[in-house]
Amino acid sequence: MDSCGTAELWAFDPSPELPHTLFSDIKTNPSFIRLLEDPTAVSSTTNAKGKGNGKESSNRGPLDWLSQFMLSLCPSSDKAGSTQKESGFGEALAKVLAFCYQDMQHERFEQEIRAAAATAGNNVSILSNATPKKLTIGR
């Protein structure tokens, strides 16, 4: 995902169900689940410059890709098939947030990964909370 532009990520198959079905597959994948259940999954690693930076690094873990994933689904009205993309985005968002705020809050997960999942969900929500309307009255 880091290597190719996010908008083109889905060019090979623009069907709106693909993102959220793919997401469902990932989250039920046994290896992924094992990764999440590992108590060392979320750790305070240092960043590239070798300085400990809590805010930047404490979220290094198996959920960091979620924001990029949502960005890649973002519909833009100047592209064809934008309505399909909208429904794809909506579905995927619902699944991602249910995953972060519910599934990942199960007791069997460590506090650290539960907190990281909540943070990931919040970050996805913050990104999605775009200004929906133009001002109709000059302010």
Added chain:
Amino acid sequence: MIIRLQERLAKAEGALALSFSSTLEIHASFIATVAFRPRNHPIPTWSEARDSARQLLSGIFRLDGRDILESMLDLAAIANEERKRLRLVRLAKKGQGPVPPSAVLVKHLHTASAHTQLWSKAYNALLPSDQAGASILMNSVAAFSHVEKMDRQRSWHHEDLLGVVKPDDWVAAVRAINAGLQATRDSFAHAVEALGMQTTPDTAHTLWSQPGIPTSAIVLLLSPAEDVHDPMISLIQQSFEDVDDRGDCFRVILAKYPGEAMEGLSGFLSSFIETAKITPESCSLAKWLVRCFTDVLDALCRPSDTAEPLLQSRKFLESLHDGRAMAKRVTDLWQLMTTSLAVIFRRTQAWAPMYDNETMVDWMRDALIFGRQMTEHIKAFEGAALGRVGADFGDAGEGSIGESPAKSSVTAGRLVSKLQIVLADLVSWLRLTE
């Protein structure tokens, strides 16, 4: 990345925003608990989650406030324009006036939708000792605290607007605004009172240093809604010594947080002007404004038992906030006060049919008192606008910054000409009441 996503999403249609909103509402309890209940989610493990949850709530609440405000302004604009058009139609029937434009039906009337679950769970989860958390709610509510509940039987009726709106659309839009106001404000008083009970002059400093709080406090004091301004008065009384009444509230915030308080006053007046120019009526908003601003003028221009008038205080005049000099803020405030008063006098004619004469005369008297106070204090404002401190305003004496008499008269001239706008409207109002 955030900017790219927001730009692209801004083009997406309402359906998407709606599905996002309903998804978020499902998880309201969890988000609110993460944000406001440290026992359930202890730091440091949950610090980042808590901070991001607060950031999310701030953003959502800000957008909800804008949604409600803009929806109200939209309805006001539609009603205002159509009634103007109808007046032209009536004139045209008598063979007078220009050809009126034909009615254009509003195809899609937006209905506001606040995240009622998020607000409700947030208010429930908030602890009385959480000053930063309470600040999120106070800052959010302040942004639209001048919006009043809409009465569909009186000022916000739609019977004469059927040429441009469908009745069901209008009713739904008004109901949505009122529902939004209820969801966002009903628990406000309780939250602020609970906060106040834990606040003493010793502990208050942390609360009042929260970003935006002094500015929001001023705006909240100016809200016509009793369940918004009353708890704020109590909170300020708990926070500072020797605060007895509403006037003391304005004085203490202006004295301790001059720049922020002036920003709150100017911001409120701008909102008032934008609103009152077009709403079917804004009597209670205007009534509360003129009463509060007599307090504000007292604080700025008259001494208290223990201190000089703020417009003569060096500390006040030299304070800098957000890169804006106090002299400029004083001039801006004067302009906004005169414009607000002009709007009140100009709109009274349109508002009068909603109220009985006695009520109208009553509060117009308050408006006139405010106007008269402004003329009394014009010299004080002129001095402050020129950055003079404690000088005899008759001449460029000690404490002045060496400005020329010419500059002084230009400033005075500017201030006076603003007041002339008001006087013209006052004259037409006086004719109305004869």
